[in-house]
Amino acid sequence: xxxxxxxxxxxxxxxxxxxxxxxxxxxxxxxxxxxxxxxxxxxxxxxxxxxxxxxxxxxxxxxxxxxxxxxxxxxxxxxxxxxxxxxxxxxxxxxxxxxxxxxxxxxxxxxxxxxxxxxxxxxxxxxxxxxxxxxxxxxxxxxxxxxxxxxxxxxxxxxxxxxxxxxxxxxxxxxxxxxxxxxxxxxxxxxxxxxxxxxxxxxxxxxxxxxxxxxxxxxxxxxxxxxxxxxxxxxxxxxxxxxxxxxxxxxxxxxxxxxxxxxxxxxxxxxxxxxxxxxxxxxxxxxxxxxxxxxxxxxxxxxxxxxxxxxxxxxxxxxxxxxxxxxxxxxxxxxxxxxxxxxxxxxxxxxxxxxxxxxxxxxxxxxxxxxxxxxxxxxxxxxxxxxxxxxxxxxxxxxxx
Amino acid sequence: xxxxxxxxxxxxxxxxxxxxxxxxxxxxxxxxxxxxxxxxxxxxxxxxxxxxxxxxxxxxxxxxxxxxxxxxxxxxxxxxxxxxxxxxxxxxxxxxxxxxxxxxxxxxxxxxxxxxxxxxxxxxxxxxxxxxxxxxxxxxxxxxxxxxxxxxxxxxxxxxxxxxxxxxxxxxxxxxx
Numbered sequence: 001x002x003x004x005x006x007x008x009x010x011x012x013x014x015x016x017x018x019x020x021x022x023x024x025x026x027x028x029x030x031x032x033x034x035x036x037x038x039x040x041x042x043x044x045x046x047x048x049x050x051x052x053x054x055x056x057x058x059x060x061x062x063x064x065x066x067x068x069x070x071x072x073x074x075x076x077x078x079x080x081x082x083x084x085x086x087x088x089x090x091x092x093x094x095x096x097x098x099x100x101x102x103x104x105x106x107x108x109x110x111x112x113x114x115x116x117x118x119x120x121x122x123x124x125x126x127x128x129x130x131x132x133x134x135x136x137x138x139x140x141x142x143x144x145x146x147x148x149x150x151x152x153x154x155x156x157x158x159x160x161x162x163x164x165x166x167x168x169x170x171x172x173x174x175x176x177x178x179x180x181x182x183x184x185x186x187x188x189x190x191x192x193x194x195x196x197x198x199x200x201x202x203x204x205x206x207x208x209x210x211x212x213x214x215x216x217x218x219x220x221x222x223x224x225x226x227x228x229x230x231x232x233x234x235x236x237x238x239x240x241x242x243x244x245x246x247x248x249x250x251x252x253x254x255x256x257x258x259x260x261x262x263x264x265x266x267x268x269x270x271x272x273x274x275x276x277x278x279x280x281x282x283x284x285x286x287x288x289x290x291x292x293x294x295x296x297x298x299x300x301x302x303x304x305x306x307x308x309x310x311x312x313x314x315x316x317x318x319x320x321x322x323x324x325x326x327x328x329x330x331x332x333x334x335x336x337x338x339x340x341x342x343x344x345x346x347x348x349x350x351x352x353x354x355x356x357x358x359x360x361x362x363x364x365x366x367x368x369x370x371x372x373x374x375x376x377x378x379x380x381x382x383x384x385x386x387x388x389x390x391x392x393x394x395x396x397x398x399x400x401x
Numbered sequence: 402x403x404x405x406x407x408x409x410x411x412x413x414x415x416x417x418x419x420x421x422x423x424x425x426x427x428x429x430x431x432x433x434x435x436x437x438x439x440x441x442x443x444x445x446x447x448x449x450x451x452x453x454x455x456x457x458x459x460x461x462x463x464x465x466x467x468x469x470x471x472x473x474x475x476x477x478x479x480x481x482x483x484x485x486x487x488x489x490x491x492x493x494x495x496x497x498x499x500x501x502x503x504x505x506x507x508x509x510x511x512x513x514x515x516x517x518x519x520x521x522x523x524x525x526x527x528x529x530x531x532x533x534x535x536x537x538x539x540x541x542x543x544x545x546x547x548x549x550x551x552x553x554x555x556x557x558x559x560x561x562x563x564x565x566x567x568x569x570x571x572x573x574x575x576x577x578x
Contacts, residue, residue: 342412346412347412347465348412348413348414350414350415375420375421375422376422377422378422378424378425381415381418381420381425382415382418382420382421383414383415383417383418383467384418385414385417385418385466385467386466390414390415391415392413392414392415394425395410395413396410396416396420396425396428396429396432397428
């Protein structure tokens with residue numbers, strides 16, 4: 001009977017209840033004990049006995065069960081017994097209600113109706129040895145040890161309850177502070193990462209600029225846009241307008257290279273994503289980004305905010321040359337359209353915004369704005385039909401009347 | 402009468418969309434007007450109904466499955482009227498008379514012919530100009546009377562001719578200038 005230990009009446013993670021029934025009495029060896037009229041549960045790893053008046057249960061690890069025997073009572077009795085032969089108490093086990101016992105077997109008094117099923121289930125659970133699967137063993141042990149700590153000082157009465165609550169609170173606050181400790185460490189590590197990336201980026205910059213492989217270029221651009229050492233924060237700056245000014249400087253410095261790489265124009269939405277990625281943990285709101293960009297209208301900044309007639313807002317290089325942009329797009333249109341005399345079948349082919357986007361690697365909205373820009377500059381012609389809006393190079397410039 | 406030779410831009414899809422760039426639009430409209438006039442002249446069409454205009458072959462090209470939208474046809478016709486190549490015959494602008502050449506252009510041609518055939522300072526009847534033996538090789542041969550009268554009135558306003566009512570029809574006296 002010394003193998004029983006006190007435990008919470010809840011299942012451990014992964015533990016599965018196999019069978020449960022009422023248990024008339026527990027026996028220590030062949031002797032009756034005071035544990036009567038309880039509820040018995042057979043799980044995949046334990047035997048649990050609980051009296052309805054008590055929150056806690058008595059647990060018995062199935063790993064120490066050697067043999068399960070059925071012992072039916074006399075024909076006059078209404079029940080039978082299950083005999084469990086046990087090995088010695090495992091080393092790490094919480095305290096139980098019995099200190100020592102001379103017997104190496106216990107008995108469970110059950111009703112006749114439950115007897116055979118319970119025996120079968122017990123035998124199955126004992127032979128399955130679920131507790132031997134590696135991950136499970138750790139779990140059981142850890143739970144056992146923690147319940148050991150909790151149970152030792154536990155006393156009955158209000159004091160016991162209060163202590164339990166106190167202990168719980170302590171544990172909670174401890175785990176919270178541990179969690180925050182983790183976050184702090186993450187932040188310091190992130191800073192180190194950013195520093196590392198910067199040093200790599202600087203080294204790459206120092207090397208010869210004629211990058212041979214695309215990968216090198218891409219790697220470099222990734223690194224360059226990876227992080228900002230010291231992100232501007234609202235707390236650090238104070239006034240909102242000053243904050244936006246600083247943020248504008250930060251954006252234009254950080255994203256200049258990226259904007260140049262994507263062709264000189266970047267949608268405001270992408271600016272928002274990129275700046276937040278570069279800042280890492282100190283995220284900024286879309287509103288702040290928009291406000292900061294709205295300051296970027298003078299030539300003081302390498303990037304300028306530009307609003308298309310459609311309302312689409314972009315950041316573009318201050319040095320961006322509309323003429324080159326238009327002539328480049330027109331060349332592309334002419335190539336696609338088939339030249340002045342049309343394609344092989346004598347027909348001309350138009351280019352839609354979607355097609356231009358795919359060919360030039362632009363977002364759809366920017367592709368459309370670029371075509372409209374060409375139209376405005378007299379380099380492209382629109383063609384509205386059932387096939388949608390398409391654009392052709394302006395061949396009207398050679399119209400003869 | 403041979404097949405009408407369509408210009409290249411008749412097969413150029415964006416030709417059938419009125420352009421929004423004002424400069425491009427101007428040259429586009431010019432091409433449209435030229436095309437409509439040449440086409441009308443080739444097929445000897447003198448009036449255009451706005452209601453049925455979109456079924457005219459000049460305004461739609463099934464080969465490239467494009468046709469000029471009705472409102473754009475209206476713009477082209479108005480442009481023609483502005484240039485003097487089309488005159489609305491009613492106030493609601495549902496029907497227009499096509500002038501292959503404007504009254505002024507006709508006037509020039511008539512005056513040049515008059516100079517070439519030494520008709521200056523003499524009086525000619527309308528019949529002589531449009532049906533007479535001496536003008537059979539001229540473009541205005543067979544021109545309707547009201548167009549001719551418009552041309553002559555134009556000459557009069559320039560001081561190159563004087564329109565005279567001879568009683569049984571109009572006549573004209575070409576003046577030296």
